[in-house]
Amino acid sequence: MASFGSTKGYGKKDINFFAQFTESARKQARMLLYVILIGLIFFGVFFAWLIFDIIRNGVIKAEIKKLNDELASPEYANLEIEYKNLQQTLNERNQYFYALTEMRREVDEISVADTDLATYLGDSIPNDSYIDSYSISGNEMQIIGYTFDYYSALELVNMMQNNDVFVNLNAEIVHVDTPAEGAVTVTDGSIDTMNTIDVYYKFTITGNLTLDTYISVSRFVLDDTGAIAPLSGVETVKYEYGDAFSVDGINSYESNGVTYYLSYILINGVRVDDDQYAAISANNAVSGIAVENTEIELYYTAAAPVAEEGAEGGEAA
Incomplete structure (x- = not known):
């Protein structure tokens, strides 16, 4: 019988080959299993998200339908009309409040003469002078009187000025032409002389009384049709004459949850x-x-204005 070599060595080689092949197949199968598991996990997550999204959309649609049904109910059928009625009521109340505060402002601004002024004038008149009349028109006062001494009239003016009775004071002092006023003259021989008691002066003092001043602020809104409605009442603040005042934060104004923006100003x-x-x-x-x-x-207005560059300043005239 012919011999074909060692069968023992050939068998080991085959066994090693099949062992390597089996190990490689095992690794590939393991990798495939990992891929399948990852795919299943990804698919599971995606499927769960899809189910959640479908459920969420269903809930949202149900809520929308419920809200639409509620808005379509008789309770809300006239909601827009009720809103307009409430807006009209609010505007009417603002108008009423504005009218009341406007009347209050007019009352506050009425100049009232100081009741102590006449007493003060009486105490300030020099002994050689007297007041013929005085009158008050608005905040302007005029005093007319006579004096035997030119400087007595100036003294009266100075006392009133030092006690802040007047501002913008003006005094006119003129010598009275006594014959024209019907004064009596004394005849001494051929020369007519005038009694010194008949030499006197007439003075007229005018000026503005140092009364309080009032600064009032009103706010209005312009709608799309150009109609004007008050946003609030008239705010009136009393200041002493010559004091500085400032109305701050005017560029915007909030009323009933709505912010309005300044459009223009009247002074x-x-x-x-x-x-x-x-x-x-x-x-x-x-x-x-x-x-x-x-x-x-x-x-x-309800619309914000376009920003513009402006100079500093802003004093009211």
Whole structure:
């Protein structure tokens, strides 16, 4: 029988080959299993998210349907009409409140003469002088009197000025032409002489009484149709003559949860020009010196204005 070599060595080689093949197949199977597991996990997560999203959308749709059904109910059928009615009621109340505060402002601004003024004038009159009359018109007072001494009239003016009775004081003192006034003259021979007691002066003193001044602030809103409605009542603050005042935070105003933005300004009925408005807006305040009663009207819109560069300043005229 012919011999074909060692069968023993051939068998080991085959066994090693099959062992390596089996190990490689085992590794590939393990990798495939990992891939399948990862795919199953990913699919499970995706499926769970999909189920959750479907459920969430269903809940949202159910809530939307419930809300739509509720809005369609008779309770909410006239909601828009009720809103308009409430808005109208609010506007009417604002109008009423504005009217009341406007009347209060007019009462506050009425100049009332100091009851002690006449007593003070009587105590201040020099012995060689007397007051013929005095009158008050608004905050302007005029005193007319006579004196035998020119400097006595000046003394009266000085006392009133030192006690802050007047501002913008003006005094006119003139020598009285006694014959024209019907004075008596004494004849001494051929020369007519005048009694020294008949030499006197007439003085007229005018000036503005140092009364309190009032600064009032009103706020209005302009709607899309151009109609004007008050946002609040009239705010009136009393200042002493010559004091500085400032109305701050005017660029915006919040009322009933709505923010309004300044559009333009009227001061004593006159609209401020663009330069003055830019200065006021830059300072976010209207300021000035209280030398007269001043009405400040601020007009707002619901839309925010375009920002503009402005100069500093902003004093009320």
